[in-house]
Amino acid sequence: MTMNVLSSPSHSNCGHWYVRHGICLTCKKKPSHAESLPFDYLFSGLRLSQEAVSYTKRLTTLISLHTHKKLYLVLDLDHTLVHSVKVSKLSEAEKYLIEGEQPQGLKLYESRIVKVRPFVKDFLKEANKLFNMYVYTKGDFLYGKKIVKLIDPNKTYFEDRVITRRESPDHNKTLDHVLADERGIVIVDDTVAVWPHHMRNLLNITKYFYFKKDGINKVSYAERKRDESRSNGALANLLKYLKVIHSEFFSCEVKEELDTKDVRLLIKGPFKPYGC
Template identity: 50%
Template sequence: MASKKRSFRHFIANQEKPKLHLVLDLDHTLIHTVYVSQLSEKEKYLIEQVDSSVDLWRVNEDEDPTNDYIIKLRPFVREFQQEANKLFTMYVYTMGNSSYAQTVLDLIDPDRVYFEDRVITYEKSPTKKTLAHLAVDKRTVVIVDDTREVWASGDKKNLLEIAKYFYFRDGANSKSYAEKKRDESRSKGSLAQVLKILKDAHSLFGKKFGSKDLRILIDHCRRKRQCCFLDLLKMLCIF
């Protein structure tokens, strides 16, 4: 009888908990895209590897070979999507056009398991990104994006900023991951760390001593994990 009561209370708690929302950027957050013509000499080996790779694609949208570009998936994206989908309704929000967004989604979510038709592109929002396009309570939304400046001022408090993902040199002065034939860590990289913060915040949302404002919880969990990381560095005598 007691177990039935606990199950009922758990069911009621889940029914009362509002659905939370996760808005994801594409470029430099989940992927890095570069025109084939812009590959450095030391990156051109990738052209031969595209067909045999599971996280690298060569794309052409207009049959003009000079417009071919390569898309590289950030490490841990597959796992991130799978885990985040259990906790959030997910959206893509990109300053790219709709054709580009659909091309990327065909690669990272071909069956539309994670994003369905929840995609906002340049055509809807040509100057600034804004949560006004989502008909939801802002207190239940978190944004993961590498660029703070593209967001409307009133939405910046929803942002969980992620380190930019640069796989290709793409005009940078330093050597790229591609040139070094390396990549960002899958288990310790930025996406894995962001997922931990999202899980922490989700677990606290709406609980007795928690908050019903996801923005506050995200900031709290981010600071807490940052402090733990700094403490670890001090223990290792890095500082």
């Protein structure tokens, strides 16, 4: 395996690659934040220079592809893995959810009620064999952490890889905050428009609505006491497609091809797989 990556900076010629709480970890100086990106989701107060980000992305991707045969999967949270609403927004026909026996996958979080999408548990278990996974939500830090804990309580699948509005305050999402080369990343999101610079990585999934949606005169899953299919729902069909993508990516017989192979050529995104 070839790894033509850059060397990390020396103390005498410091590029301030790794900064925490404003102090460079190499030279102990206080550099400007102008040329660095926040990675608080990994360690509080951590910022990496552009050079450090590029170096780390390439290195982690090569190790993952060659050693573990894993690609990277960036998953949206709301309407992709869960649906949550304020308890006060429940319709009259949905209030049984907080008064009696609750259906599987329903959780209360402060003033919100959260429904985990059917098949999430199996999806994460199987996808974890093929991908290093991130969650990327435009929710705030505490919300993102709490909701992810509901679906991954032991940090088995995501560890601390939960990117929130704290690191990414803009309306759009970006792979700049994901420590992997874009050529090895698959994105799954119910909203295409938030990924204007990474459409080729994107798989679009149908929005998951369990509770009644404001302004929509349609009976919700909760009101009907039904839910999306586990065996033939969006996540089950998505998993089938991801397995195909993974198999095709690693089908090459020459290991050196993994140094340049690009999953975007297989996805041809933005693309909505059948049944998703």
